[in-house]
Amino acid sequence: MSAPYFFTDHMTVGYGRTPLIRDICLHIRRGQIVTLIGPNGAGKSTILKSIICQLKLLGGSVYLDGISVKDMTERQLALRMSVVMTDRARTEFMTCREVVAMGRYPYTGLMGTLGQKDQEKVQEALELVHGEELADRDFAQISDGQRQRILLARAICQEPELIVLDEPVSYLDIRYKLEILDILKMLVRRKQVAVLMSLHELDLAQRISDYVVCVEGSTIRCAGTPEEIFRTPVIRRLYGITRGSYCAELGYGELEPVKGDPQVFVIGGGGAGIFVYRRLWRQGIPFAAGVLHEHDVEYPVAAALASLVISQEAFEPVSRKAYEQAAKVLAGCSRVICCVETFGTMNARNRELAELGKEKMILEYSCQEPCVDLSDLLH
Amino acid sequence: MKKRSSFHAVLTLVVLAGAVLLLSVWNISCGSVSLGIREIWKSVSGHIFSWQSVSSYPGDEMVWRIIWDIRLPRILAAVLLGGALAVSGFLLQTFFANPIAGPFVLGISSGAKLAVCLAMLLLMGHGAAVTSAVLILAAFGGALVSMGFVLLAAGRVKNMSILVICGVMLGYICSAVTDFAVTFAEDANIVNLHNWSVGSFSGITWENVRVMGAVVLVSVSFAFLMAKPMGAYQLGEVYARSVGVNIRRFCIRLILLSSLLSACVTAFAGPVSFVGIAVPHVVKHLLGTTKPVLMLSGCFLGGAAFCLFCDLIARTVFSPTELGISSVTALFGAPVVICMMLRSSGKG
Numbered sequence: 001m002s003a004p005y006f007f008t009d010h011m012t013v014g015y016g017r018t019p020l021i022r023d024i025c026l027h028i029r030r031g032q033i034v035t036l037i038g039p040n041g042a043g044k045s046t047i048l049k050s051i052i053c054q055l056k057l058l059g060g061s062v063y064l065d066g067i068s069v070k071d072m073t074e075r076q077l078a079l080r081m082s083v084v085m086t087d088r089a090r091t092e093f094m095t096c097r098e099v100v101a102m103g104r105y106p107y108t109g110l111m112g113t114l115g116q117k118d119q120e121k122v123q124e125a126l127e128l129v130h131g132e133e134l135a136d137r138d139f140a141q142i143s144d145g146q147r148q149r150i151l152l153a154r155a156i157c158q159e160p161e162l163i164v165l166d167e168p169v170s171y172l173d174i175r176y177k178l179e180i181l182d183i184l185k186m187l188v189r190r191k192q193v194a195v196l197m198s199l200h201e202l203d204l205a206q207r208i209s210d211y212v213v214c215v216e217g218s219t220i221r222c223a224g225t226p227e228e229i230f231r232t233p234v235i236r237r238l239y240g241i242t243r244g245s246y247c248a249e250l251g252y253g254e255l256e257p258v259k260g261d262p263q264v265f266v267i268g269g270g271g272a273g274i275f276v277y278r279r280l281w282r283q284g285i286p287f288a289a290g291v292l293h294e295h296d297v298e299y300p301v302a303a304a305l306a307s308l309v310i311s312q313e314a315f316e317p318v319s320r321k322a323y324e325q326a327a328k329v330l331a332g333c334s335r336v337i338c339c340v341e342t343f344g345t346m347n348a349r350n351r352e353l354a355e356l357g358k359e360k361m362i363l364e365y366s367c368q369e370p371c372v373d374l375s376d377l378l379h
Numbered sequence: 380m381k382k383r384s385s386f387h388a389v390l391t392l393v394v395l396a397g398a399v400l401l402l403s404v405w406n407i408s409c410g411s412v413s414l415g416i417r418e419i420w421k422s423v424s425g426h427i428f429s430w431q432s433v434s435s436y437p438g439d440e441m442v443w444r445i446i447w448d449i450r451l452p453r454i455l456a457a458v459l460l461g462g463a464l465a466v467s468g469f470l471l472q473t474f475f476a477n478p479i480a481g482p483f484v485l486g487i488s489s490g491a492k493l494a495v496c497l498a499m500l501l502l503m504g505h506g507a508a509v510t511s512a513v514l515i516l517a518a519f520g521g522a523l524v525s526m527g528f529v530l531l532a533a534g535r536v537k538n539m540s541i542l543v544i545c546g547v548m549l550g551y552i553c554s555a556v557t558d559f560a561v562t563f564a565e566d567a568n569i570v571n572l573h574n575w576s577v578g579s580f581s582g583i584t585w586e587n588v589r590v591m592g593a594v595v596l597v598s599v600s601f602a603f604l605m606a607k608p609m610g611a612y613q614l615g616e617v618y619a620r621s622v623g624v625n626i627r628r629f630c631i632r633l634i635l636l637s638s639l640l641s642a643c644v645t646a647f648a649g650p651v652s653f654v655g656i657a658v659p660h661v662v663k664h665l666l667g668t669t670k671p672v673l674m675l676s677g678c679f680l681g682g683a684a685f686c687l688f689c690d691l692i693a694r695t696v697f698s699p700t701e702l703g704i705s706s707v708t709a710l711f712g713a714p715v716v717i718c719m720m721l722r723s724s725g726k727g
Contacts, residue, residue, distance in 0.1 A: 054617055078623030089614045090476065093669045095384075105611055105622035111672070112607035158622065 005030045005065060005194050006162050012059030013043065013050040019058050020046050021218055028211075030161065031192040033184070035205045037229075038215035039239050044198040045086070047215065048166045051196070052083050064162065078106040082160040084151050084168050089139070096142070096150045097135040100125055103157030125157035129183055145176035152180060156187060163187075165197035169204070177201065181208050203251035206230045214238050247300045254304035257281070262288035262307045265326075265333040265357060267350050271297045272339035281305045288333065290326040291318045291350055318349040326353055336360045388666045388673050395665075395680035399458060402687035406454050407446055409695050418442055456583040456591060457690045458683040460644045461654060463595045465662070465682025466602060467640035468655025469674055473609050474633045477539045478719060481655035482641035485542075486549030487525045488650035491642045493553040494521025500564050511590040511647070518642035525549060526638050579704055580648055580690050587647055594643045598636050599679060605632060606671035613669060651686075652705045653712025658682045660719050685711070 004027035014020035021043045028034045036044040049055040051062055053069065062069040064080050082103065091099065103125065104118040114122070126132050129149040134142060139150065148168065155163055163184075169177040181204055187193050199205040205212060205226070212229040214221040216238055222229065232248040235241070246253045258280075264287040266276055273289065277298070280287045289302040290310030302309050310326045312318050330336060336357030343351040354361075408414045422442040464482065471480040482488045498517035502509050532545045608629050611619040620626050644651055662677040663669055689707040696702065 052617075052621060054620065073623075074620070074625050075623040078621065081621070083617070083621045085617050087615050087617045089618060091613055091669070093663065093667055094613065098670075099614065102611055102614055102618070102622060105607070105624075108607070110604070110607065112610060154618075 003066075004028055006063065006196070008051070008060060008062050010060040011047075011050065011057060011062060013046050013055065014058050015046070015055065017058070021215070021220065023060070024220060026196075026213065028162070028194045028196055030194050031188055032210045033188055033195040033197070033208055034211045034213060035209040036196075036198040036213050036215050037200075037202060037205055037238070038221075039217075042215045042217055044215050045166055048085075048164055048196070048198060052081070052085075052164055053077070075106050078158065080160060081162045081164060082155040082158040084148075084155050084163070084165040086166050086170070089147075089151065091139045094139045095136050096131065096139050097122060097126070099139050099150055100131075100135075100153045100157050103154040106158065121157050121159065125153040128156055128187065129153045130179075145172045145179075148172060148176065148180060149183075152183060160193065162194045162196065165195070167198055167200060170200055177204060184208070202230070202235065206251045245304045247304065250300060254301065255281070257305050257307060258284055258286045260286040260307060262286050262329065262333055264288070264335045264337060265290070265330045266302075266306075267336070267338040267340060267353055267357075268292060268298055268302065269296055269340050269347055269350065272341075274298045274301050276337055276339055277301055277305045288329045290329065291322045291347070291353070293318075293346065315346075317346050320349075323349040323353065327356055330357050333357075334360060384667060388668055388670075388677075391665050392673070392676055392680065395662075395677060395684060398684040399680055399687065402684055402691065403454050403458070406457075406687055406691050407450050409691060410445075410450065410698075412445055414442060414445065419446065422446060452583045452585050452588050453580050453690070454687065455588050456580050456647065457686040459588070459591050459595045460580070460648050460651070461658075461682040461684070461686025462599070462679035463640040463682070464644050464651060464654040465658035465678040465685070466599055466675060467637045467644075469659040469678045470602060470633050470637040470640070471655065472659055473612060473671075474630060474637070475533070475539065475542075476613075476615070478660055478723070479539060479543055479656065479716075481653070482522075482637065482644075483550070483650060483652045483655055485525075485529050485546035486553065487522050487529065487546075487638060487641055488645050488652075489550035489553035489557075490525025490528075491518040491522040491645035492650045493557050494518055494524070495646055496557045496560055500560055503564075511587050514646035515590065515594060515643055518646035519639055522638040522642040522645070523635075525553070526634055530634075579693075579701065580686075581701060583647065591643060591647060595640065598640050598643075599675070601632075602636055602675055603672065605629070605636075606675065609633075609671040613671075648704060650705060652709045653716060654682055654685060654708050656719075657708075657712035657715040658685055661715060 007027035008024050010022075011024040011026075012019045012022045013024065024047065026034065036047065038044055046055065050057050064072070064077070069077060089099070101114055101118070101122050104114060104121060105112065107118060108114060123132075126135055129152055131146070131149050131153055134146055134150060139147065142150070148171075152168070165184075168184075169180050172180065184195060185208060188195055209226055211223065212226055213223040214229060214234070221238055222234065229235075230248045230251065232246055235246050235248050239246075241253070244253055244255045264280060264285055266273055266280070266287055266289045268274075268276065268289055269292060277287070277289065278301075286307040288308040288310070289306040291312050292299050292302055292309060293312050293314055293316075295314035299309075299311070308329060310322055310329065312322050330353060336354075338354045338357075338361065340347070340350065340354075404416070404419070407419055408416060419442070423446065426443055468481040471482065471485065472478055474480070494517045495514055498513060499509055502513065528549055529542070529546055533542055536542050536545065608619065608624045611622050611624050612629065616626055619629075641655070658681045659674070659678050662674065662681040665681075666673055666677050668674075685708070686704070689704055689711065693702040693704050693707045
């Protein structure tokens with residue numbers, strides 16, 4: 001196990017003289033991605049700004065490559081660390097290539113002229129972010145997603161050993177979110193760069209991070225691998241989620257279920273029921289779902305949105321007991337929807353359930369059929 | 380594409396240099412005594428090739444005297460001071476990251492003016508000679524004090540427009556105090572002061588030009604040495620710091636240079652309006668790039684050309700009465716600024 005490339009030694013950060021978070025001890029190895037997560041205003045940006053020397057440290061120190069940052073000149077720091085922050089770069093008449101070339105600042109001479117090697121590095125960085133077509137366009141006239149890629153290229157071009165990013169994908173659409181994080185991962189694999197960033201997108205943080213640090217208010221609440229951190233109770237407590245629920249394993253949240261006695265019974269399974277659950281939720285109709293296996297992909301959705309879920313242990317066929325329970329609930333519902341087309345060995349008893357509810361069945365209820373009238377169920 | 384744009388920029392610079400040359404010659408020939416091109420050439424070549432103080436034709440001597448003693452110093456002053464103002468404006472705009480910043484509009488020229496006025500009154504009252512060096516020092520002091528006020532305001536006020544209003548108010552206050560001082564000055568001094576305070580390139584001597592030249596050329600050279608961090612600063616303070624710019628040192632140097640340049644102008648020609656804002660803006664669009672090295676060159680040449688042109692108008696339009704240079708620059712410069720504000724507010 002190599003020594004950490006970057007670590008902070010009881011670092012205290014804050015604005016002015018007021019400390020916000022004390023005694024922070026972070027460490028990052030080369031080739032590792034460390035992500036800060038936490039609620040708005042928790043202090044993630046404060047930590048990052050203090051590390052990049054934009055804010056003065058109120059205590060402790062930061063070490064890069066074994067040397068304290070306080071003992072480094074600006075140029076020495078620039079040779080090791082580069083940043084992509086949320087600040088808007090307002091340029092005029094500057095091409096994207098010129099913006100990326102700014103990353104070569106620590107390597108060029110007095111007047112900043114780029115040599116052969118510098119030009120090659122700029123081109124390489126542009127290629128890494130798939131930004132070659134943007135190179136000669138005006139930086140101020142491209143979209144946010146493209147701009148973020150160019151700023152990332154600029155950071156890459158600086159040939160750092162640590163890249164610090166503050167919410168690099170917050171303002172981007174899903175396509176660019178995936179692209180940028182993909183580029184980061186490739187960079188880490190190829191060049192063994194260390195990455196420290198903050199992310200709001202928990203689902204993406206879960207996928208890309210090697211290590212996660214939870215920042216909350218005035219303290220680092222916890223830190224660990226994604227497997228340790230992305231558990232429902234941890235996330236609920238960190239973000240103080242009171243309304244709705246969070247499914248940490250799959251990485252998304254659900255809104256509050258409709259309260260009340262179930263009026264529709266949904267027989268689902270294999271993911272077919274997801275659209276139905278959401279539709280019923282949107283229309284404000286409380287429903288029951290069953291019998292669902294706990295390992296079914298739609299189980300977490302049903303658990304979050306239904307008034308009642310009749311479940312079956314994973315990998316076991318639907319038991320008699322579960323069937324009877326479901327039948328009882330079905331009897332109390334005025335409508336039945338069956339989303340499953342073919343029944344197999346594991347959910348054979350659901351076929352019987354469907355038979356039971358034949359008279360109340362809403363046929364052809366699916367996401368393709370928006371005109372089915374359920375308004376009599378709404379009081 | 381890159382080759383083409385830098386070729387285009389260099390071409391623009393060459394055109395600007397040509398304009399400066401052309402306007403200089405035009406300025407030499409125009410005036411209350413009109414000199415034809417042939418006359419000028421005969422006189423200049425006569426002096427360069429033979430260095431005789433008395434030539435064959437007595438009229439030539441007068442022509443030479445006009446060119447050498449009156450017009451050339453004035454032209455050089457317009458070139459140096461116009462360039463200095465434009466560069467000063469560009470430096471301020473880089474610092475504030477805003478195109479509306481300029482030494483006149485932020486009240487820095489007015490502060491310099493006040494300091495020079497007080498220095499003049501003090502020295503003239505005690506019968507001491509008013510040397511160029513003293514004027515520049517006084518103006519520099521005044522400019523720095525005004526700059527200090529502006530920075531204090533900038534620390535509290537994040538909105539650039541409000542900062543400009545503060546600058547304009549500061550300008551008014553300084554002008555008011557200057558007028559106050561002038562009211563109580565002796566009659567003999569008032570005429571000098573009044574002429575100087577409306578801004579004029581008249582009465583510039585070779586001694587003035589020597590000092591001016593030294594200060595302006597040294598300052599502009601320093602500005603060129605700062606071209607690299609200036610380029611980085613265009614991406615914003617955070618990114619500039621991340622590539623290794625010492626922000627504090629950089630900002631202090633930028634402010635000192637800008638104040639020195641605008642102080643130099645104010646010391647000799649009084650406060651000259653709008654050159655600092657209008658010229659960098661126009662040059663930026665002509666060059667099509669904001670690379671500091673190109674912008675600095677372009678601003679210097681553009682400012683020189685602009686001031687030569689305005690001085691020509693100030694001198695000749697209502698000859699023999701001379702208009703204040705500040706009025707002429709305002710006449711041409713203010714519409715440019717209005718155009719610029721309208722365009723940028725349209726973009727959002």
